[in-house]
Structures are given as C-alpha cells and as structure tokens.
Amino acid sequence: MGTIMLLKKGAEASLFLADWHGRKVIVKMRLPKRYRPAELDAKIRGYRTAHEPQLMHEAKKAGVPTPTIFLVDITDASITMEFVEGKQVKQVLAGVSRKKRQELSIRIGGLIGKLHRHGVIHGDLTTSNMILSAEGKIFLVDFGLGEKNKELEARGVDLHLMKRALQSTHYKFAEECFKNVLKGYSAVLGEEDAEKVFEKICEIERRGRYVDERKQA
C-alpha cells in the first residue's frame, strides 16, 4: 500500500487516504478502544468490520450507491474501499437553496426506502454518513452499526435516528427535511408499508423518556 495520510479521526474509526495499486482508496481502521475490556473491544471491532462490507454489498444490490470494497482484514479491523470524491451531505445541506434541500431530502428518503425494502438497516443514518459525489449521486457509508432486518421496529428506529440526527445538526430545517425524507421513503416503499413504519416511529418516540406525545397515549 502506498502513502498513507490520516483523513479523519472519528469516534468509531480512523479514515486514511492511501494509494492502492494506483487507485485512491480509503482505509477505514477500527483502532482498539482502550476504555473497553480488550475482550469486548475485539469482539465489537471484529463484528463490525466483518458486517460492514456485507451490508454495503447488500445496499448495492438494493440500488443504493456505496463505495466499492477492495480488501477486508478482520485481524486488524480494517476495510480498504473506493474513495468517493464529493462532500458530506452535512456540509452541503445548509448552503443550498430550499428547493435543492427538498430534492436532496426526498432522494435520501428514497435511498433509505430502498435499503429497508431490501431488508437492510443502516443503523447510523446521519448527514455525515452520506456523500454527495461530484456527479451528483448520494453514497451511503458507515454501515458498521447496521444489520439485516425486515422488522418494523428496526425500520422505525432507523428513521427515528435520522430524525434525531437532523434535529441535533440541522435544527433550523430539521422538520422540513425529515418531512421530505419520509416523502421519498414512502414513494419507494409504498404508502401502506410506509405508514406502518411511521406509526412505529411514533410508538418508539413515546417509549422514550420525557416525550410530549406520551400524554395522548
């Protein structure tokens, strides 16, 4: 592997930019976490490293763009994948017009709908985990917390997390964005199925602590 440069030190993993047989690649390394017992840490890192590429592959089958995987190494918990030129949706969302934001949100909802229809739960839907590529495609990354699951509960939690991420990061237009995410989701999944998921979201929120909605329950 060619020259390596630290691109981002995340909480979950560090991302390195590297050259791999003449290709620009991202090496995602789940470094050991000193705070957890080594035994537990190895289990979590190993599990996520093995599952993430599988889910990214499944996502592709569902028609959702994800970076191509080149290499997976369970022992050092690293994944080598295609480097997608583009920007995080998180960085883009605030700077675009309302109309463009609406369009992006609907497309994001559509991608989540495709994932769910195919039985894939992303597990960490935030705008940092979506890359708007130079050609205008939206790539989903960071499937480490995902799972294969077709249950309503899992789908509901997935969308609930998306809503929460919008509220904490894009509080100014979170509501409008989430509404459009649901619109795109519903267009893919079909109104009847989507409605069941939306009801589940309400139920999940009522379960939470200190929620206004619970009063009506």
Add this chain to the structure above:
Amino acid sequence: MKRQAEALCLGVESTADDFGVGIATFKGEILANASSGYVPEEGGIHPREAARHHAEAADKVLSEALAKAKVKPTDLTLIAFSQGPGLGPCLRTGATVARALASYLDLPLVGVNHSLAHIEIGKLKTGTVDPVTLYVSGGNTIVSAFEAGRYRVFGETLDIALGNCLDVFAREAGLKHKQGMSLGAALERLAADGEKLVSLPYVVKGMDVSLSGLLTASTTLLNKGECRLEDLCYSLQEHAFSMVTEVTERALAHTEKKEVLLTGGVAANKRLQSMLRIIAEEHDAKFNVVPRQFATDNGAMIAWTGVLAYTHGLVTPVDKSFVKLRWRLEKVDVSWVQ
C-alpha cells in the same frame, strides 16, 4: 458574616427521591446545599410515598439550608424550583413549597429545567465552559452539547436510564441501601472483584443506547445462578459503561468540543470516570467530573440555574408555574450561553 447586601437565590429540587434546598449568590457562590433522601423499604421509588417524604422533610431541609447559609428568609432575592422533568407528585410538592415561599416573601419565582441545572452547576463547579456532557442518573441518560442557543441532545437512552438499569439489577441481586452507600456503590464494589467478562448484549444505535435488553440478560443469568455475582456486576458495568462512553465519544468527535463533563448520580462511579477520561484524552479534550454533592440531584443546581435565568430576564408567574413532567432539555432557550 454579613450577607444582606448580596442578592441570593433559594432553589428547591424535588424531581425524584431527593428533596433538596440550595442557596446561591448571584455571583455563583454556593452557600448551602441541604437535602433529604427518600429510601424505599423495598423496590424502587413510589412517587406518592416519595412526595409524602418531601412534604414532611421540607421544613427541616429549608431550615437547615438557611442556617447553613446564615441568612434569614427576608434576605432572599429570588426563589427557583425544579419545574421538570420528573415524577409528578414529587415535582408538585417542591413547586408548592417554592410558590408558598415566593408568595409569602413577595419574591419573584423562576421555574428551572432539571437536566439543564445539572449541566449548569457542573460547569460552575468544574470551571468547564463548553463541554459535551454525559448526564447519567436513575432517570436520565443524556449526551448533550450546546449548539445555537440550546443544549442539544445528541444521544440518549431509547428505553431505561443507566442508573435505573444498575439499581434494578442490584435489587434483584439482593443488594441493599446501606448507611451512606447507594445501590450503585454496592454494585461498583462487587464489580471490582469481578474476574471473568460474561457476554451480554451491547446495543448502540447511532448515538443512542438501549439498556433494557442488557438488564434482562443480566437478571436472567443472575437467576440461573451459574455465574459469580461479582463477575455479573463487573460484566454489566463494563457493557453498560462502554456503550455510554462510545456514544459520548461519537458526540465529541461530531461536535469537536474540547471538554467532557460527567454528571448525575452515576458519575460517582470510578470505572465510568476512567473510561470517559480515556476518550477525552484521545480527542485532546479536558475531562471533568462534577463533585458528588453537586452531581446527584440537589437544590444548589436549581438555585444557580435560577440565577442565570432570572438575570437574563426570565421569571415564572405563579399561574404559569405548573410542573412539566416531560420537559425535554432541548426545548429550553439558553440565552445566557454565548
């Protein structure tokens, strides 16, 4: 000591099992922080019984706080109370005491958000300015940080609170409240003698955690009787604390703040402290843990947050002082933080 010249706020806290009265100067000096805790004979907190305790203890705790601060009721400038979130009967008892004091002394009243008060007293007592806060208690598990006028909730529990998870397990295991030692402390002591890590559910969803499955799995193993209790306590703590530490680290990486603040009743746990210290170091952030008497529910935090709110133009008229059982942290405008 002569205190008459200084503006003073008396704060009443009664969201759950503790009834507390604190007195703070407008400059942020805590003159008194008295409290009385309700200890159930068995099981968890019964809201009505806790409220009865608060009503009975109010007089004594109030007198104790005033005596400790060496002030008379007529020296006070402001009355603050914990308006929510919390248990209805408990909150109402505290609110009634606060309203009575404000009316009788003819003083302004200000309702304070309990979760916000935990953060503000933590900042005051540790000198922290703009932290990612992990607030873990019997009723709350919240990762928050200040962004654009409010304390945003980045992560929280999807079901039960961390302290609740540990307490319920401790009671199932037959541990008891002892003089000066909480259930959590008893569990921590046993966990220190744990040797073998038992595999338990580890559930992180985005920046949220789910603890109910972990509690069920731990109590099931406990009741089977095949594991040493010490090992189970150790494994429960390691799994639960790793989960909240992981989401706190996510919030830290996401917000790029340079301080980590640990507060709430569970903050007293040394193992949890050590985990958070590690993630703070790894992100070049400063780690602070709130001193115990200000980390558990207390009146001083209400008094101090009352001062912040009042000096920024907020008052709560008596007819609007109804308690808010589900008042979320991110609903409060925080005009005093820049």
